[in-house]
Amino acid sequence: MRGGAAYPWLVADVGGTNARFGTVAGPGAPVEDVRVLPVAAHAGPAAAVRAYLEGQPGRPRPQSAAFALATALDGDRIELTNGAWCFSRAGTQAELGLRTLLCLNDFEAQALSLPRLGAHQRRAWGAAPPAADGLATGAVLAVIGPGTGLGVGGVVRAPGRWLALPGEGGHMTLAPADDFESAVLGHARREFPHVSAERFLSGIGLPVLHRAVAAVLGDGREGGEGAAALPAEQIVARGLAGESATCSRTLDVFCAMLGGFAGNVALTLGARGGVFIGGGIVPRLGERFFQSEFRRRFEAKGRFQPFLAGIPTALITDTLAALSGAAMALEQAEA
Template identity: 85%
Template sequence: MTAAYPWLVADVGGTNARFGTVAGPGAAVEDVRVLPVAAHAGPAAAVRAYLAGRPADTPAPRSAAFALATALDGDRIELTNGAWSFSRAQTQQDLGLQTLLCLNDFEAQALSLPKLSGDQLRSWDGARLAPRDVAAGTVMAVIGPGTGLGVGGVIRAPGRWLAVPGEGGHATLAPGDDFESDVLRAARREFPHVSAERFLSGIGLPVLCRSVAAVLGQGEDVSALAPEHIVARGLSGESAACSRTLDVFCAMLGGFAGNVALTLGARGGMFIGGGIVPRLGERFFQSEFRRRFEAKGRFQGFLAGIPTALITDTLAALSGAALALEQADS
């Protein structure tokens, strides 16, 4: 398949859709804009809004890659945590595209890893990482607490990178101590299945906070708090329930990340994407995340050798979508 330039690349989550353009071979993603998903009827409408903001003489895209926060199977696509429901073939026709690739958002996030440079990452121990330089056969993993919780992996194969998409965010969440067992028990009064996403995401933070408050039993009413308010009150110390929620969030995220690293054999590194963790700042790096990442009994030594790093560039998945087009073209 030959993907004609210019390329349109998109990273579509439950809340925001990020768009960018690749002008030609080897070019970086440029002209990036972020549009709210809820403000547009579907991807075609959002693309038109994005293109309308560019100069009139700008060439229309001829190929596109959409990274979408959902499982993909067939022509019909529905966002897991968003309102868009659309036909892949009809969208390609409506936009006049020669090529349209649709991939899971964490397939694109995984493919972004070999494109990342040191200034787009903050490693746990401060070491400078170079994901693109891992040896052939090495697996790297990425998780991302955003609106939902994404999980993916990428393997370096001879001459290319192979993404391993999945829906690991919907796997059952495990407690790491008695307090977390009580928090999960409280959540199960509301939800029969408590997945990792049910706590470790934007839609999950309010559930986690309500459950933590119930276990603390101090009478604090957190029922109306949005995720951004939970983070702000937790960081400021204004709310005991919100502060403890951030501690539990980081610890359980570490345990979950360790599970993913073990499952994929991710010796090349575990990378944290999404929009929530960067908002925590130093609180994340002072948390129980890394200790819980390694706390896997006989395999603690295995995990101790796996680096962990925060992806500080929230637009990184766009380069992964571009790599998907590049590799489809090779």
């Protein structure tokens, strides 16, 4: 191991809303002492790290760190796509006195967590994904995560390691599958010239989807001021409780379109090892997700339906999985 490999390590998963921090005490050790801090309550990652470490008096300070960040990375300056932080990687490393600071896309870390996911950390839709250690070189796993935004990532098995495929797939143009979805997208285009998958399939997108669904259904009450003010949490809660037909239909459209989008990702990456759903929204849907049109739409690709029928899908139930992916990234970087 190189000099930066000294323990303990600090790992973080930073989204637009929350930053999750944890510690790795030594080689092969699990992530422990996990704390969740609100992004908006701290000026930047250094301030959040200091707040996290204040809760661990007497513990050795971290020597190396890996930050999984919900944004595209290019150069030293980093700005969260859906959050307030804008910072220098080198400046943050110096401020925290770290030997090593690795910054990676959050879904690069989420993808790197996939090979180590246990059965207790996921729920399969139908057949379970194959064990990652039995996959051949070149096998691909993919992950999609509707959270504050919409993350997409992949990981490829290589000799002796796993290679992440970071990207910004959540900003791909979203495609409708029927006349109703075409009308919903058409309504959204009055507000946005480009309707990406994230515009509908995310925490910031659910209110947009709800307004469009309400408008197409002709629900004047929910399509007016009430729909504009309804946040994602209420859309989910009211839809699951059966308190709103429009919210319920919104959840149905969300699950169906997520399935179609996941099928597109599977085809693009050739992810025959499985497609995994992460993020904070889908776990809240519970059985509603597994009773939805997700899987049918995942496979609904015409001549390639048999190809997709052989690809397993699973929900990641462990909301802290990306921290282990960040630890793997640091482990592989320091090897």
